[in-house]
Amino acid sequence: MKDGWEVVIGLEIHAQLSTETKIFCGCSTHVGDEPNANTCPVCLGLPGALPVLNRRAVELGARAALSLGLRINETSIFSRKNYFYPDLPKGYQISQYDRPFSERGVLEIMTATRDEGGHAREWRPLTVRVTRLHLEEDAGKNVHEGLPETERYSYVDLNRAGTPLAEIVTEPDFRTSWEAYDYVNHVRKALQWVGASDADMEKGNLRCEANVSVRRVGDERFGTKVELKNLNSVRFMQRAIEFEIERQVNTLEAGGRLTQETRLWDDRAGETRVMRSKEEAHDYRYFPEPDLPPLTVSAEFIEGVRRSMPELPDARHRRFMEEYGLTFEDASTLTRELTLADFYERAAKAAANPRGAANWLKGELLRELDAAGVGADASPVSPEELGALVRAIDGGKISGKQGKEVLVEMFSTGKGAADVIEERGLAQVSDAGEIERIIGDVLAANQQQVEHYRAGKEGLFGFFVGQVMKASKGKANPKVVNELLKAKLSE
Numbered sequence: 001m002k003d004g005w006e007v008v009i010g011l012e013i014h015a016q017l018s019t020e021t022k023i024f025c026g027c028s029t030h031v032g033d034e035p036n037a038n039t040c041p042v043c044l045g046l047p048g049a050l051p052v053l054n055r056r057a058v059e060l061g062a063r064a065a066l067s068l069g070l071r072i073n074e075t076s077i078f079s080r081k082n083y084f085y086p087d088l089p090k091g092y093q094i095s096q097y098d099r100p101f102s103e104r105g106v107l108e109i110m111t112a113t114r115d116e117g118g119h120a121r122e123w124r125p126l127t128v129r130v131t132r133l134h135l136e137e138d139a140g141k142n143v144h145e146g147l148p149e150t151e152r153y154s155y156v157d158l159n160r161a162g163t164p165l166a167e168i169v170t171e172p173d174f175r176t177s178w179e180a181y182d183y184v185n186h187v188r189k190a191l192q193w194v195g196a197s198d199a200d201m202e203k204g205n206l207r208c209e210a211n212v213s214v215r216r217v218g219d220e221r222f223g224t225k226v227e228l229k230n231l232n233s234v235r236f237m238q239r240a241i242e243f244e245i246e247r248q249v250n251t252l253e254a255g256g257r258l259t260q261e262t263r264l265w266d267d268r269a270g271e272t273r274v275m276r277s278k279e280e281a282h283d284y285r286y287f288p289e290p291d292l293p294p295l296t297v298s299a300e301f302i303e304g305v306r307r308s309m310p311e312l313p314d315a316r317h318r319r320f321m322e323e324y325g326l327t328f329e330d331a332s333t334l335t336r337e338l339t340l341a342d343f344y345e346r347a348a349k350a351a352a353n354p355r356g357a358a359n360w361l362k363g364e365l366l367r368e369l370d371a372a373g374v375g376a377d378a379s380p381v382s383p384e385e386l387g388a389l390v391r392a393i394d395g396g397k398i399s400g401k402q403g404k405e406v407l408v409e410m411f412s413t414g415k416g417a418a419d420v421i422e423e424r425g426l427a428q429v430s431d432a433g434e435i436e437r438i439i440g441d442v443l444a445a446n447q448q449q450v451e452h453y454r455a456g457k458e459g460l461f462g463f464f465v466g467q468v469m470k471a472s473k474g475k476a477n478p479k480v481v482n483e484l485l486k487a488k489l490s491e
């Protein structure tokens with residue numbers, strides 16, 4: 001950002017709610033079926049077909065709203081948003097307008113200042129005002145297929161038409177592209193965490209638009225706003241905003257003027273391009289949907305949804321630091337996903353050593369899981385078995401180095417810690433009687449060295465340790481050997 005300039009960013013997210021069926025009919029939301037296989041008179045927009053609201057969509061919308069700190073309105077109204085497009089057979093989209101499902105959210109997220117390479121340097125809290133989250137239906141898709149150019153054909157696939165969406169809009173509260181980046185990641189994680197949406201940008205079930213304007217520092221008024229679309233990943237969005245900041249500042253500094261318009265991000269070219277200017281913008285002529293009654297949700301319903309939700313990621317992150325003494329980074333890693341956080345808490349309990357369990361999980365097991373592309377919920381090593389491994393190490397049964405080998409084998413075979421240790425004959429001998437017997441043999445066989453040691457040649461201590469370890473074939477617990485040897489030699 002050039003000196004003397006400030007950027008103002010607001011964000012709009014469309015998240016597909018994870019229902020089995022569409023928002024106003026019973027058609028499947030399954031992706032990948034034959035084009036137009038999942039359609040009926042309602043989502044085809046045939047005359048006379050009546051929409052019926054899907055209760056599950058309301059529940060998931062409530063989860064999404066609560067996870068983002070929004071207040072749910074007891075009454076909200078569905079409206080028709082009128083526009084023509086081939087993938088919208090009704091000629092309007094059922095959405096919400098002046099009485100949305102939820103509004104007035106205050107969300108505290110963590111954001112980081114970053115270096116040139118995009119690596120987080122320092123984390124700080126950022127308060128974001130979430131204007132609203134409303135419910136609406138998705139449109140279908142216009143599909144263009146066939147090569148070469150002369151063989152091309154297009155068709156409309158309405159399988160996606162009527163899939164439930166939550167549209168989440170913020171106030172213009174972001175002042176850097178990285179703040180926007182951290183917010184979108186926060187929302188994605190929250191929605192996945194509470195099971196409201198898969199929130200996968202690559203699959204298109206989370207889509208994002210950014211409103212970007214620049215102004216001179218100290219200026220109260222907003223500059224001319226440009227809407228950025230076609231942001232297929234959070235990183236693309238961040239790059240598109242950076243490009244747009246520079247383009248707008250350069251235009252204004254050169255004495256030029258900006259037009260209010262929609263621009264598309266082209267990642268290959270690394271630039272934004274005009275899609276349409278404001279003159280072409282739609283007037284949607286919203287009016288209340290006559291085929292749907294107002295949506296009313298009771299306080300009990302909201303409370304029921306709240307109670308059924310897991311502890312949210314940030315609260316859990318804080319608790320991991322306070323309750324288990326984890327560092328900020330470790331708590332971040334272990335709250336990456338809900339299943340991983342659950343896994344960790346069970347392992348910490350089984351290990352009776354929260355820090356130890358954290359180290360083994362984030363260091364060793366997570367590496368295996370990531371390499372295998374498996375989530376914690378499908379780990380071949382159960383949390384209880386990871387706990388058993390940590391206990392075996394803490395109790396001196398095996399060394400930490402051996403522990404790593406044991407874990408790798410547990411992961412590849414699915415066997416328990418005790419079985420692998422037993423089968424590999426790794427268990428260290430910690431039994432004092434057994435070690436004392438070996439020490440007795442070693443000292444008896446090295447009488448001369450014992451005399452030298454007792455005469456003051458203390459450097460020989462390492463020699464005795466070595467002999468005992470050798471006689472035990474490396475299995476004697478070194479700590480016990482040291483203690484017992486010292487006692488025996490000073491007799």
Ligand SMILES: [Zn+2]
Nearest residue numbers: 025027040043
């Ligand atoms: Zn349908």
